[in-house]
Amino acid sequence: MSFEPKIIAFLCNWCSYAGADLAGVSRSKCSPNVMSIRLMCSGGLEPAFVLKAFKEGADGVLVCGCNLGDCHYVDGNYKTLMRMTLLKKLVKQLGIEEERVRLQWVCASCAEDFVQAVNTITNDVKALGPYTQIKIEAEAETSRI
Amino acid sequence: MDDDIKIGVYVCHCGHNIADVIDVEDVAQRARKSGNVSVSRDYVYMCSSKGQNLIKQDIMQLGINRVVVAACSPRLYEQTFQNVLRESGLNPYLLQIANVREQCAWVHEAGLQATEKANRLVHGAIRRVSHHSPVEEQSVPVFPATLVIGGGIAGIQAALEIANSRHVVYLVEREPSIGGHMAQFDKTFPTLDCSACILTPKMNEVSRNPYIRLMTYSEVTDVSGYVGNFAVKVKRKARYIDEDKCVGCGICQEKCPWSTASEFDAGLGMRKAVYTPFPQAIPNIPVIDRERCVYFLKGKCRACEKVCEAQAINFEQEDMYIDLQVGSIIVATGFDVFDPTPIVQYGYGRLPNVFTSLEFERLCSPSGPTGGQLKLVSGRTPESVAIIHCVGSRDKNYNAYCSRVCCMHSLKYSHLFKEKTGGEVYQLYIDMRCAGKAYEEFYERVQGEHVHFIRGKLASIAAGVTDAEEDNLILTCEDTLLGNLINISVDMVVLCVALEPRHDTEQLSHILRLGRSHDGFFLERHPKLDPVATMSEGIFVVGCCQGPKDIPDTVAQASAASARALAMISKGKMEMGAITASVDEVVCSGCKVCNALCPYSAIFFDEISNVSRVNQVLCKGCNVCGAACPSGAISTRNFSTIQILAEIEGVLA
Numbered sequence: 001m002s003f004e005p006k007i008i009a010f011l012c013n014w015c016s017y018a019g020a021d022l023a024g025v026s027r028s029k030c031s032p033n034v035m036s037i038r039l040m041c042s043g044g045l046e047p048a049f050v051l052k053a054f055k056e057g058a059d060g061v062l063v064c065g066c067n068l069g070d071c072h073y074v075d076g077n078y079k080t081l082m083r084m085t086l087l088k089k090l091v092k093q094l095g096i097e098e099e100r101v102r103l104q105w106v107c108a109s110c111a112e113d114f115v116q117a118v119n120t121i122t123n124d125v126k127a128l129g130p131y132t133q134i135k136i137e138a139e140a141e142t143s144r145i
Numbered sequence: 146m147d148d149d150i151k152i153g154v155y156v157c158h159c160g161h162n163i164a165d166v167i168d169v170e171d172v173a174q175r176a177r178k179s180g181n182v183s184v185s186r187d188y189v190y191m192c193s194s195k196g197q198n199l200i201k202q203d204i205m206q207l208g209i210n211r212v213v214v215a216a217c218s219p220r221l222y223e224q225t226f227q228n229v230l231r232e233s234g235l236n237p238y239l240l241q242i243a244n245v246r247e248q249c250a251w252v253h254e255a256g257l258q259a260t261e262k263a264n265r266l267v268h269g270a271i272r273r274v275s276h277h278s279p280v281e282e283q284s285v286p287v288f289p290a291t292l293v294i295g296g297g298i299a300g301i302q303a304a305l306e307i308a309n310s311r312h313v314v315y316l317v318e319r320e321p322s323i324g325g326h327m328a329q330f331d332k333t334f335p336t337l338d339c340s341a342c343i344l345t346p347k348m349n350e351v352s353r354n355p356y357i358r359l360m361t362y363s364e365v366t367d368v369s370g371y372v373g374n375f376a377v378k379v380k381r382k383a384r385y386i387d388e389d390k391c392v393g394c395g396i397c398q399e400k401c402p403w404s405t406a407s408e409f410d411a412g413l414g415m416r417k418a419v420y421t422p423f424p425q426a427i428p429n430i431p432v433i434d435r436e437r438c439v440y441f442l443k444g445k446c447r448a449c450e451k452v453c454e455a456q457a458i459n460f461e462q463e464d465m466y467i468d469l470q471v472g473s474i475i476v477a478t479g480f481d482v483f484d485p486t487p488i489v490q491y492g493y494g495r496l497p498n499v500f501t502s503l504e505f506e507r508l509c510s511p512s513g514p515t516g517g518q519l520k521l522v523s524g525r526t527p528e529s530v531a532i533i534h535c536v537g538s539r540d541k542n543y544n545a546y547c548s549r550v551c552c553m554h555s556l557k558y559s560h561l562f563k564e565k566t567g568g569e570v571y572q573l574y575i576d577m578r579c580a581g582k583a584y585e586e587f588y589e590r591v592q593g594e595h596v597h598f599i600r601g602k603l604a605s606i607a608a609g610v611t612d613a614e615e616d617n618l619i620l621t622c623e624d625t626l627l628g629n630l631i632n633i634s635v636d637m638v639v640l641c642v643a644l645e646p647r648h649d650t651e652q653l654s655h656i657l658r659l660g661r662s663h664d665g666f667f668l669e670r671h672p673k674l675d676p677v678a679t680m681s682e683g684i685f686v687v688g689c690c691q692g693p694k695d696i697p698d699t700v701a702q703a704s705a706a707s708a709r710a711l712a713m714i715s716k717g718k719m720e721m722g723a724i725t726a727s728v729d730e731v732v733c734s735g736c737k738v739c740n741a742l743c744p745y746s747a748i749f750f751d752e753i754s755n756v757s758r759v760n761q762v763l764c765k766g767c768n769v770c771g772a773a774c775p776s777g778a779i780s781t782r783n784f785s786t787i788q789i790l791a792e793i794e795g796v797l798a
Contacts, residue, residue: 004258006797013220021218024247032258035265035796036248038219040724040784044768052790056797069663072680073767074744083772115252 005059005125009036009118010045011106014072016064018108023115030115031122034062041065043076047087050101051094060100060125062117067105077105099124100131150275151183153209154267155200157191157216159246164189166250168260172215175264179271183207191216197229204233211239211274215267217246236279238723238783243270265796272795276788284718285762287373288472291710292317294365294653297325298696299477299688299703301347306707308356312714315469316351317379318361322426323348325479329409331509331517333696334557335587341425341512348427362432366466368474368656371762372683373719377469383462385433386419390457393429395421397449397458405437407514411504414514419449423512433458473683473710476667477703478653480689483537483544483643490605491536491640497522498618499606499638501536502554509561519565519637523616527636529569530562531620533603537643539575544643546664549693551641552578556591558639563594570596571633573603573622581695599633601625606638644693657684658745666692677706680765681745683719685709724766724783730756732778739770739779 011017017038023030039045042065050061063084065077084103092098102124104117125131154176158164169187177185184203188196191214203209212235214226219242227237243266253259291307293300296318304316316323327333328348330340351357360379367378397419407416409423416422418437421429433441433449440446440460450458482503485493493499498521500508511517521527532555538548552574559570577598579588592598601623609617620633646665647653654661658681660668667686670678677685685706688699713719726747728739733756740748740757747763748770750756759770759779768781780786 008793008796017218018220021220021244021247024218024249024251027251029254030252032249032253032262035262035269036244037269037789037792037796038244039768039789040765040781041767041769044772044781044784046768046772046786046789048786049789049793052793053797056794058793058797067663069661070668072660072668073765073769074658074660074680076744076767076769079742079769079773 003126003130005033005122005130006057007034007060007062007121007125008053008058009034009062009064010039010042010049011036012042012065012076013038013040015066015070015108016042016106016114019064019106019110019114022109022111026111028111028115030118033122034118041071041073041076043071043073043079045080045083047083047090050087050091054091054096054100054131059128059131060102060121062121063101063103064106064114064117065103067107070107096131097128099128150181150211151207151209152181152211152213152271152274153200153203153207154182154185154213154271155191155196155215156185156187156245156267157196157214158187158189159217159250160189163216163246163250166253166255166259167245167263171260172245172263172267176213176267176271179268181211181275182271183209192222192225197225200226200229201233204230204235210235211277213241213243213267213270213274215243215245215263215270218244218248238280239274239277241270241274241277243267268798269792269796272798273788273792276785276791277783280723280782282723283721283761285371285373285721286718287713287716288470289313289714290315290469290471291473291475292365292375292377292469292471293475293477295325295477295479295688295690296320296323296361297477297479297688298327298344298347299479299699300325300475301351302700302703303475303477303687303707304357305347305350305354306704307710308354310711311356312711313356313358315358315360315377315379315471317363317365318359319364320422321362321384321420321432322422322428323351323359323361324423324425324427326503327696328423328425329411329503329510330506331513332557332561334553335581335583337557337560345425348425352427359428360467361428365653365656371760372721373472373713375471375474375683377471377474379467379469381465381467383464384430385458385460385462386430387457387459387462388428388430390455391430392455392457394455395431396452396454398431400448400452402446402448403437403439405434410507410514411501413504413507473685473713474657475685475687475703475706475710476653476657476659476690477687478647478650478690480644480693481647483645485536485640485642488536491533491603492606492608493640496606496608496618498527498616498636499640502551502558502639502641505558505639509565519562521616521636525616525636526566527568528566529571529635530558530637530639531571531573531618531633531635532558532639532641534572534574534641535602536640537645544645544664546693547578548644549578550644550695553581553584553587553695555639555641556588559591559596560594563596569635571635572596572598573620574598574600575602581697599624599631609634644689647690650690657681659684659686662692664692666690677702677709682721683713721762722766724781725761725764726759726766726768726770726779726781727761728757728759729778729780730754732776733757734776734778736775738773738775742769742773744769
């Protein structure tokens with residue numbers, strides 16, 4: 001059987017979650033490997049969530065927020081952008097390939113962007129193979145970055 | 146896990162929508178095996194009253210105290226199911242929805258993988274809901290006064306609607322008079338009624354209405370507080386005229402020896418250093434322009450003081466700051482017109498007789514610099530005009546959006562030019578967009594007036610070179626219907642310039658903590674279903690500050706916003722979002738990292754206890770602070786760290 005990765009998508013409530021809903025309403029088809037978790041704002045994504053996902057067996061993590069300038073919380077997504085930049089460096093140090101973590105802006109009417117992001121990360125993670133190197137220690141999970 | 150937790154799981158078929166793709170029975174069955182799940186059912190339509198009753202019965206009879214609904218997106222029916230819990234005596238936040246329709250059944254092919262994903266989503270919701278705890282909804286009292294920022298047609302309409310219901314309105318206008326852009330227009334499309342004739346009665350109504358506190362030549366400098374109780378600071382700029390003494394006789398303007406370009410006439414006419422912007426100004430009280438008055442510049446003159454019989458001139462006046470208390474704020478700050486100077490090939494500012502649309506309005510207006518006579522700079526009556534659409538709009542180099550009103554006002558200009566001169570009119574358009582009541586009919590009418598419509602974008606404008614072409618303008622443009630380049634020689638060019646966000650929109654967005662869309666205009670709460678509210682509770686946006694729009698739409702939006710403000714006042718209180726952050730004061734280290742991050746300035750530092758605290762009314766629950774807190778002291782209700790971590794565990798288990 002071919003490798004079917006498990007990928008977690010963190011979506012902001014206002015744009016990305018609505019964009020993902022729209023993909024459904026438009027009956028666009030995307031890979032079933034990505035499971036989304038709703039946050040109020042991508043800026044509210046605690047870095048620990050991403051590490052926790054890998055610890056629990058995820059093979060990839062997708063983070064989606066509103067387009068820059070369109071954040072419903074004024075500038076939450078700029079904070080996401082800064083945090084994700086740092087987080088990518090951190091996951092690398094933990095032995096997780098950078099490609100397993102992705103940030104993508106998805107607006108409320110950008111269903112196709114969401115579908116594309118889902119399919120792209122699924123294909124990329126499939127190519128990388130399963131994530132096995134669990135180096136995250138218990139303290140890393142609970143400590144905040 | 147807690148033994149007292151009894152979870153009910155309800156899987157919806159949504160007719161065939163979910164059930165055809167996902168094995169709903171399998172999902173319900175597998176859920177039953179999870180810890181703490183007491184009951185698990187599938188039903189054809191969970192949202193129907195029968196479906197809702199299933200949940201109610203289980204809550205009442207089986208003592209279910211947590212509910213998971215696997216159905217459509219929580220964005221659709223979360224509130225419906227929250228009500229089911231509320232009606233059954235459970236706190237509505239003890240609910241979690243697994244989105245197995247939009248984000249599962251509708252995006253995947255039927256089969257094992259889709260069912261597997263649905264199972265994971267439901268399992269995530271089960272784990273998450275175990276960590277849900279009751280959240281209390283809060284409400285705040287509403288102070289029955291409203292602030293309207295901006296005295297154009299939008300602000301005037303909003304202020305009148307509220308004042309007519311006998312509630313106090315503070316109308317703050319930056320310029321010396323209310324009226325805004327509409328006061329500058331000559332005629333209005335598509336009816337061609339005179340703009341001043343329909344606007345000035347409304348302006349007078351504003352000045353007469355005892356519930357409107359009009360503050361012109363004033364600016365909002367600070368807003369604090371929150372919905373229901375905003376504290377507003379207004380700067381009343383010194384007029385150097387005693388408003389109580391001035392009788393508006395105008396003698397000071399007559400005798401003032403110093404002139405400068407009139408802003409109201411778009412720089413085409415002159416005004417004095419002491420002036421009212423236009424004859425019908427409300428209030429009819431002049432201001433002394435500090436920047437132009439020779440007494441302020443050189444210390445000598447005071448001619449106005451000598452002629453003022455009412456002794457209203459007061460050079461000692463100073464700017465004043467006034468504090469207001471209001472329950473809601475309506476932002477109606479309007480737009481700026483695009484400055485076409487950067488498009489050098491159009492020659493604006495370099496070639497005489499190239500005007501902007503606003504300048505053309507003033508040239509047409511009987512109260513304008515030429516008394517309504519269309520004249521070239523040389524004084525000759527133009528025999529032809531080219532009206533250029535989309536200058537700075539629908540152009541990726543400047544503004545990608547459509548300014549919405551230009552097609553219609555260019556048709557109006559065609560008609561006015563024909564009426565005033567009988568000359569030739571060339572319209573250079575990209576697309577004609579005449580959507581609106583009686584707009585298409587007006588387009589047809591102007592088409593019948595022998596106007597040349599050329600579909601294409603103007604490339605450049607050059608001055609005529611031969612004697613015969615003296616003060617002519619030679620236009621080069623592409624006719625996309627004929628597929629060739631053409632040259633047109635005209636006397637006058639009107640550039641229909643884009644409507645842009647006010648140059649200081651950014652500043653005001655910080656004062657009011659408002660978001661902006663990528664085109665720079667203020668961001669509404671929802672583009673379709675809530676186009677007047679904003680993400681800042683109690684602050685509404687109307688008119689062109691929210692996006693380009695015509696007068697009817699502006700007026701409708703202003704009335705809508707005032708209805709919202711009045712609804713808050715008549716209810717007397719405002720329900721607030723329950724999803725807010727709070728600080729665990731025992732854990733907080735007092736580092737203040739969160740304080741500066743909050744986009745709504747909702748976090749303040751308590752110097753005595755040395756901890757940060759969250760103002761529950763200002764907080765919108767984005768959890769930006771929670772994600773940043775190095776101590777893990779901040780948690781957002783219903784989106785807490787432990788809840789999300791549990792959901793991750795459940796989904797991946």
